[in-house]
Amino acid sequence: MKDLSPQQQIVTACRVLEIAGQADMVWGHVSVRDQRGRGLWLKGSNLGFDEVQERDVILLSWEGEVIEGTAGRHVEYPIHLEIMRMRPDVNAVVHTHPLYSVAFAATGRPLLALSHEACHFVPPDIARFLETGDLIRTPELGQSLAHCLGERNAVLIPHHGIVTVGSDLGRAVAAATHLERACQIALLAGEGAQPSSDEEALRKRERSDRHLTMAWEYLARTVPKTLS
Numbered sequence: 280m281k282d283l284s285p286q287q288q289i290v291t292a293c294r295v296l297e298i299a300g301q302a303d304m305v306w307g308h309v310s311v312r313d314q315r316g317r318g319l320w321l322k323g324s325n326l327g328f329d330e331v332q333e334r335d336v337i338l339l340s341w342e343g344e345v346i347e348g349t350a351g352r353h354v355e356y357p358i359h360l361e362i363m364r365m366r367p368d369v370n371a372v373v374h375t376h377p378l379y380s381v382a383f384a385a386t387g388r389p390l391l392a393l394s395h396e397a398c399h400f401v402p403p404d405i406a407r408f409l410e411t412g413d414l415i416r417t418p419e420l421g422q423s424l425a426h427c428l429g430e431r432n433a434v435l436i437p438h439h440g441i442v443t444v445g446s447d448l449g450r451a452v453a454a455a456t457h458l459e460r461a462c463q464i465a466l467l468a469g470e471g472a473q474p475s476s477d478e479e480a481l482r483k484r485e486r487s488d489r490h491l492t493m494a495w496e497y498l499a500r501t502v503p504k505t506l507s
């Protein structure tokens with residue numbers, strides 16, 4: 280991933296998210312930090328994950344202005360800007376509206392360690408942003424979401440979607456696919472499902488970084504070469 284340009288990284292990530300079933304028409308976006316410190320690269324607006332091309336990726340300044348590229352700017356760009364401003368360790372942010380994650384978040388139930396996937400996020404229970412289920416379209420809401428995320432790698436936004444982050448875009452995308460599967464399993468298992476012990480779940484967590492990298496490498500191979 281590191282040998283790809285920011286535009287290539289974002290196009291690949293969008294294709295993977297589309298194949299993984301996280302597309303929601305033209306909504307949802309991914310970003311990577313600009314390595315020259317100018318801001319971040321963001322998928323352009325009004326395009327599906329299956330449509331976006333390298334020319335549709337824009338560079339945003341830390342003030343949120345488009346300083347490179349001609350595509351539109353997603354109104355929820357403060358999600359990306361404020362998380363990266365607050366978390367120097369985060370180089371990539373994914374925001375999607377995945378089916379099972381949105382359904383699970385609406386139940387209000389804690390996310391339990393019911394599968395390998397869930398152990399990337401819990402225990403303790405996953406963060407939930409409860410200030411609004413509407414769009415995150417202001418710097419203030421973006422900052423509030425970043426505070427809610429804290430030092431974690433994911434946050435559920437009930438009635439809206441998810442945000443995952445990573446030290447690179449591959450890990451952030453892999454976290455999004457794992458969170459969606461964890462939420463699907465939680466819904467299938469239902470109330471009263473028995474989780475792993477905290478000790479076992481946290482032992483699994485120790486392998487998280489390597490596991491997310493392996494998952495991304497696999498996911499990237501699922502993208503047909505003609506599309507990427």
Ligand SMILES: [Zn+2]
Nearest residue numbers: 307355439440
């Ligand atoms: Zn959204």
